[in-house]
Amino acid sequence: MPRNKYPEQTVEKILNAAERLFAEKGYARTTLQDVIDATGLSKGAVYHHFKSKEEIAAKVGDRIGAQVTGELARIRDDTALTGLQKLQAVFAVSLMPQRQQRMRRVLPHLWDDPQFLAIEMHDLLEKTIPIYIEPMIRQGTADGSIHTQDPAALAEALFLLADLWLSPQTRPTTPAQQRARCAVFRELTQGIGLDLLTDEQAERMAEMCEGE
Structure with missing residues (x-):
């Protein structure tokens, strides 16, 4: 051949x-x-x-993720934003309706495939959080917009919670369940001075769950 x-x-x-x-x-x-x-x-x-189909889907997910990491790098390196503003920008970019709908159409729920769930957790803990999110929180502690004794732990807690618990991509979720999770997430984050999820973003996430 x-x-x-x-x-x-x-x-x-x-x-x-x-x-x-x-x-x-x-x-x-x-x-x-x-x-x-x-x-x-x-x-x-x-x-x-x-x-396998799973291997192909993982690479499709990598391509979508590569677009996101490029935007995360741009936000991280934007000298005009405070640390908190950078985190808010990350949520805005990550929750763009077009991106969420694309991921929802082309990838399985993480809960349905342990392989995808393990890959997502590994990428979060080894790549996304330490390279992009933790520097934003460290900047926030320096500029006074974020208050924490441990930027690394806060970065992990926030984005494991957001990506694996809050995201409707993790498992089938009803609009009511999604709204409830968004409300709890906002209670938790606002309780430590981080206003990260807007009403509009929360409602968009709930709307994505309709028909599941």
Whole structure:
């Protein structure tokens, strides 16, 4: 068999086809064979790069996440914002309706797949929180907009709570349950002087849960 001279293009073709199918049919109803058929590639060519639908979905998620981390870096490095303002900007970017709807269409609920849940927790604790969030909180303690004795612990607590408990992407959730979680999250964060989640953002999250 001749060697593929453009493996990166093949991978992108597979990921593009998969993301389109996940959006159209839903992750659960899309099979690996559907992805193979949509690419026009041989089964062997697809299996050379990906062994399962789950592996493909993880890479699709990585692509979406890469766009977010670019925006997190921009917010972290913005010298015009206080530490608290940076955290508020992170919530605004992360909860953009278009991004949330895209993730909801193309990725499974984390609760339904322990592999995705473990990947998300690892990425949060080893990459997102220490590289992007903790520096914002450290800046906030220095400029007086955030008050904590332990910026690293607060960063982990806030974003594990937000990403794995508050997010409707974690598990199927009704609008009423989502509104209740948002209310509790706001009580907790406002109680320590952090106004992070707006009424509008909370309602958008609840609306995403309709029909589940």
